[in-house]
Amino acid sequence: MPRRALPVATALAAVVVTALAGAAPTxxxxxxxxxxxxxxxxxxxxxxxxxxxGLSFADxxxxxxLRQAPVTARTLALPPPPPPLVPTYGPPLQATLxxxxxxTVGQETTTTQEAGQWSGNLLSSVRTGxxxxxxxxxxxxxxxxxxxRLVASTTDPSGRVMVVTLRPDRGGTIHVxxxxxxxxxxxxxxxxxxSGPDEAFHGFGGRHLETDHRGAAFYNWVNEExxxxxxxxxxxxxxxxxxxxxxxxxxxxxxxxxxxxxxxGFLLDRPELARFRLASDRPDVWQADVSAPVLDYVVAPGPAxxxxxxxxxxxxxxxxxxxxxxxxxxxxxxxxSETASSYEAKVRQDLRDLDxxxxxxxxxxxxxxxxxxxxxxxxxxxxxxxxxLRVLFYFRAFVANDVxxxxxxxxxxxxxxxxxxxxTEAGAPYLFGNSFGGTSALIDFTDPAARSWWGDQIREALxxxxxxxxxxxxxxxxxxxxFHDGSRGLEMHNRxxxxxxxxxxxxLDAYVRRHPGRRPFFFTRAGYTGRxxxxxxxxxxxxxxxxxxxxxxxxxxxxxxDMLNRAVGGAFGFTTDIGGYFDVRIGPTTKxxxxxxxxxxxxxxxxxxxxxxxxxxHTPWSYDAQTVRTYRALTxxxxxxxxxxxxxxxxxxxxxxxxxxxxWLAAPGDARAAREDQEWMLGDDVLVAPVVRRGAxxxxxxxxxxxxxxxxxxxxxxxxxSRSVAAPLxxxxxxxxxxxxxxxxGFAG
Numbered sequence: 001m002p003r004r005a006l007p008v009a010t011a012l013a014a015v016v017v018t019a020l021a022g023a024a025p026t027x028x029x030x031x032x033x034x035x036x037x038x039x040x041x042x043x044x045x046x047x048x049x050x051x052x053x054g055l056s057f058a059d060x061x062x063x064x065x066l067r068q069a070p071v072t073a074r075t076l077a078l079p080p081p082p083p084p085l086v087p088t089y090g091p092p093l094q095a096t097l098x099x100x101x102x103x104t105v106g107q108e109t110t111t112t113q114e115a116g117q118w119s120g121n122l123l124s125s126v127r128t129g130x131x132x133x134x135x136x137x138x139x140x141x142x143x144x145x146x147x148x149r150l151v152a153s154t155t156d157p158s159g160r161v162m163v164v165t166l167r168p169d170r171g172g173t174i175h176v177x178x179x180x181x182x183x184x185x186x187x188x189x190x191x192x193x194x195s196g197p198d199e200a201f202h203g204f205g206g207r208h209l210e211t212d213h214r215g216a217a218f219y220n221w222v223n224e225e226x227x228x229x230x231x232x233x234x235x236x237x238x239x240x241x242x243x244x245x246x247x248x249x250x251x252x253x254x255x256x257x258x259x260x261x262x263x264x265g266f267l268l269d270r271p272e273l274a275r276f277r278l279a280s281d282r283p284d285v286w287q288a289d290v291s292a293p294v295l296d297y298v299v300a301p302g303p304a305x306x307x308x309x310x311x312x313x314x315x316x317x318x319x320x321x322x323x324x325x326x327x328x329x330x331x332x333x334x335x336x337s338e339t340a341s342s343y344e345a346k347v348r349q350d351l352r353d354l355d356x357x358x359x360x361x362x363x364x365x366x367x368x369x370x371x372x373x374x375x376x377x378x379x380x381x382x383x384x385x386x387x388x389l390r391v392l393f394y395f396r397a398f399v400a401n402d403v404x405x406x407x408x409x410x411x412x413x414x415x416x417x418x419x420x421x422x423x424t425e426a427g428a429p430y431l432f433g434n435s436f437g438g439t440s441a442l443i444d445f446t447d448p449a450a451r452s453w454w455g456d457q458i459r460e461a462l463x464x465x466x467x468x469x470x471x472x473x474x475x476x477x478x479x480x481x482x483f484h485d486g487s488r489g490l491e492m493h494n495r496x497x498x499x500x501x502x503x504x505x506x507x508l509d510a511y512v513r514r515h516p517g518r519r520p521f522f523f524t525r526a527g528y529t530g531r532x533x534x535x536x537x538x539x540x541x542x543x544x545x546x547x548x549x550x551x552x553x554x555x556x557x558x559x560x561x562d563m564l565n566r567a568v569g570g571a572f573g574f575t576t577d578i579g580g581y582f583d584v585r586i587g588p589t590t591k592x593x594x595x596x597x598x599x600x601x602x603x604x605x606x607x608x609x610x611x612x613x614x615x616x617x618h619t620p621w622s623y624d625a626q627t628v629r630t631y632r633a634l635t636x637x638x639x640x641x642x643x644x645x646x647x648x649x650x651x652x653x654x655x656x657x658x659x660x661x662x663x664w665l666a667a668p669g670d671a672r673a674a675r676e677d678q679e680w681m682l683g684d685d686v687l688v689a690p691v692v693r694r695g696a697x698x699x700x701x702x703x704x705x706x707x708x709x710x711x712x713x714x715x716x717x718x719x720x721x722s723r724s725v726a727a728p729l730x731x732x733x734x735x736x737x738x739x740x741x742x743x744x745x746g747f748a749g
Contacts, residue, residue, distance in 0.1 A: 028146035028168035037140045039148055043172030043310065044301030048164070051136035053100050053152050057174065057264060059301040065264040066299060068100040069192040069285045071133060096277070098192040098285045099133035101152075101162055101178045101295070106130065108187040108291055110273065110490060112478050113245075115433030119440075120476040120493065121246055122221045125273060125291070127187050132156040134164075143167070154180070171310035173300045175269070183293035190289035191297070195279045199262055200674060201286070202304075202664060204276070205255030205529075206543055206566045208558035209241055209248055211662050211677040213258070217280035218249035221273055222494050222526050224475040225435070225545045226250040227582055228553040243553050251562075252475065252544040253527040253534075254494075255569040257311050261664075261674075265300035265307025267314060269531060271495040291490070304568075304665055305657055312570035312656035315529045316536025320649050321573065324390050325468065325521040325539065326642055327362025328635045329608040330354075331392075331577075333617055334368040336436065338405030343368040344376055350619075351383065357621050357628050360635045365392035365470060369461075370408040381465040390467035395457065397473040397500050397526075402438025416441060420450035422481040422489075430481045442476055445499040447484035455507045462511055462520060470542070474500050474526030497526040498534040505537035523575055533570075540573030540606060541566070548580035548589045548612055550694045555580060556597050557692040561677045563604065564662040572649075572658035575606035579618045588615035591623045592694065592729060598634045599732040600690035603682050605645055605659060607638040630730040637732070640743040641682065648683045659683065667704035670720055676702045685737040686711075691727045699733060701725045707738035 031038045038047045044065075045058045056067040096102075106129015113121045135153040138161070143149045147167030154162050161181050169175040180186050200212040204220075207213065226243035243250045256268035266288070268274055273291040288297065300310035332347055347366065354361060364384050369377055370393075384391050394406055399415040401407070415421055421441035422430045434440040444450045461469060474497040481489035501524055508520050524541050527534035543562045549555035563574040578597045579589040589597075589612060601607050611617030620631035648659035657665075659682060663673035666681040679689040679702060687708055689701040703719030710716075710725070711734045717723055725733045736742055 030142050030146065030148045032140050032142075032148070037137065037148055037150060037166075039146075039166045039168070039174060041168045041172040041174060043306070044174065044299075046166050046174045046176070046299070048137060048140075048150060048166070050140075053134040053136055055100060055176070057299050057301050065262045065301050066260070066266075067194050069098050069194050071097075071099040096190070096287065096289070097131040097133060098282065098287060101164070101189065101191055102131050102133040103154075103162070103180050103189045104129045104131050104187045105156065105160075105185050106187050107185075110291070110479055114478060117435045118224050118245060119432050119434060120478050121223045121226075122219065122273075125219070127291070129187055132160070134162045156180075169298055170313045171300070173265075173298050173310045173314070175296065175298050177294065177296045179294040186293040188289055188291045189293065189295035190287055191295060192285055192287040195284055195286045197283060199260055199279070199286075200664065201258050201260060201278045202662065203255060203258035203565055203568050205527075205569055205571070206251040206253035206541075206562045207249055208243070208251070208554065208562050209552055211561050211564050211664065212674065213278050215278065215280055216249060217275070217277045218247070219273060219275045220254045220256050220268075220494065220528075222254060222475045222497060222528055223250045223252065224473075225582065226554065227545075227547050228549065228551040228555060241551075241553050248553065252525055253541055253566055253571060255315075255529045255533070255566060255571070257315065257529055257569050259304050259307050259568060261304075263303045263307065265302075265304075265311045267298040267300075267311050267529065269296040269298055269314075270294075271528065271530060272491055273493075304668065305655075308568050309656040312535070314531055315570055316532035316534070317570040317653050317656060318535050318573035318649075319537075319539050320646070320653055321521050321539040322519045323642070323646060324362045326606055326645055328360050328638060329363040329365065329392070329606070330359075330361055330619075331365040331470075331608060331610040331617070332367060333611045334371075334405030335616060336405070337403045338368055338371065340368075340371050340373060340376070343405065344372060344380070346617075347380055351387075353619065353621055357632075359620065359628070359632060360639065361389060363390040363392055363467070365394065367394040367470070368405045369393045369464075369466075371405055374464075377464060385465065391465055392521075393461045393466040393469040395461075395469055395471050395504075397471075397496075398434065398440040398442045398476060400434050400436070400438040400440040402434055402436035402440070404436040404438075412439075412441070415443065415453070418449065418453060420444060420447055420453045422477070422483055424480060425482055430478070432476065432478065434476075440476070442481065443500075444483050445496070445503045446487065450484070451503050454503055458504060458507045459511060462515075462518065466520070467518075468521035471501065471504060471522050471524045474524070494528040495530065497524070497528055498530050498532070498537070500524075501527070501534045501537040523573070527571060529569065535570040538571070538573065540575050541571055542575045542577060542608075545582040545613070546577055546580045548583040548586050548593065550593065550692065554582070556593060556600065557678065559597075559600060560680060560690070560692070563660055564677070564680055567658035567660050568662070568665065570656060572652055572660060573605055574660065575608050576601055576604065577610035578608060579610070579612065581610060581612050583612040583614050588612060589618045591627055594618055594620075594623065595627060595630055595634075595729055596691050598631055599730070600692070602634045602637045602732055603641055603686065603688045603734055605649070607635060626730075633730070634732070636746065640746060641686075643744050644683060644686070644742050663702060663704060667720070670704060672702050672720065672722055673704055683742060685740040685742040687735040689725070689733040691733070697728050698724050698726050701733055701735075703735070708735040709738050710735055711743070
């Protein structure tokens, strides 16, 4: 697949938890000599050669796994191009200095979408100035906590130095911090490392196009809805790989961490706008760059499983949900301009249809709970509970006066009156237009008064009988916003989702202490890494508004890469909207797409039916009797997998190794497995290969080493192998390792 560069306009020569496994930083040894400085931990070492400055990392056996790239020729700065209204998809308008710890003295201008469907999405980021790099270590001394502090000369003619600190971090990882001193006028800091044609880059969160990002160049910025634009701007083209408006790597849940095949793991430990070049314009170098006057990153030397465990101990791992939450769920979404009476009627019809069609269900989500009269809401919750169903409500990160059917009358005005929202530089509420045509204000979770106000909303929902909820949005932070703690929008944008989810988690934890019989569950959309990031507070994520088509960019074929990329970063509680959601200009979900999506979801952590924006909830009975029978059978398959999913999840909280595992992790060293991004392993013994192409009645399955038996037909294949497997509509290609029985016995019905 062709790679595409980051769609951010930049100037030429500008760059453009809670305690878990290995929680505490381990002891380290520091050795300072006339030639080098070395920090050694239980998992490896970092060595700085004094002159010319060069940093490398080795595993416990002393094998070098990562080494800074040497200085390359400088490129003179040129005037920046004007920022475009819509980012382009060609090569980046920039050059960079590939050198150890390069920094830009200059300025950066970042603009975002200010209203509408893409509020907060990045429009452009233009950095101008001159880049400099480090030369040689002037001094080195031991510091607190087993760290070592270096001062290095730089090529900056003003005499600026670079202060570099190496210290041990969680699980034996090594933390590097580099800050130019003085840092006045520094717009960004980058580090560059040697690569080679054999190196793969896995992770980076909810990216859609592949699970090895080698050759890609992109930025890390939490973005709202991006949909397929097709190869020629035609929506719904099945080979489409372009996401509009932010480009092929746009993501609701980016992560600034990855696992290399060299092997090592890497975490860029900063929340600001960041850019990665992964051997994109040069095959022998990769680079991480952050729009801040300081660069922080963590290196975990060693193989993938060790690196995943170490990095997710820093950033956090999804909490184990209650058993009911991974069971089959139906979301009754609201329609635009929904009324209380129309929404109530839909819910009551759902109850009749569930009885009529005998669809197994464990939970039901009332998205429009806040527009219902309280007596009606209490009656519906009671009816659902009497059926043995858990009830989920809905929240979002902003208040608004729109037509989404999710806000109670007066809440927008109340939030503004109390001053619990982000503000402008002048101190007024920062108002913006949202996706639903209304005026919005973003809740400021750095404000104690806002957290208290939010707690009232959450406790009200729980007191009304909610067993959990969807926590939506979180991408709308814009540069001009000012927060209670003094943060500005640029530094807050990627941090905001974690603050949002942390606030909710702390409210829930306090509620459970007062109500020990309750165990609320919630899932989210936007997220980012951090220390810890959102994954430390969430139970699960949904991957945003997938389109109701077959594309790799945003349709059904985007789901598996997204799930696997974020899973290795600790966000392994993945729940897709069966059938897709965004159907504007694309059309409603077809029967074939609906059933293939249900097949895909059957052996993922959750099995949840949501519905689309325009056409509404696409229930199985919306199609025909065959769809109902097939959907019921796929629901039963998911139920058979639930005990396994919970066992794997509990282990994942301890180890970081996700329940759903990419083949590159399950079969290291297998070249075919490393390239496969539409299959996964559920634990060690279940192989899943869904059909994601329209009209296909078979698919090629890559089998890891061992003997594999089809879960339905009994077909046996010995791997490693690649084989075409029959897959008529309604039959998911899934295999178990011969001699194992990882799933529970089949259910009747």
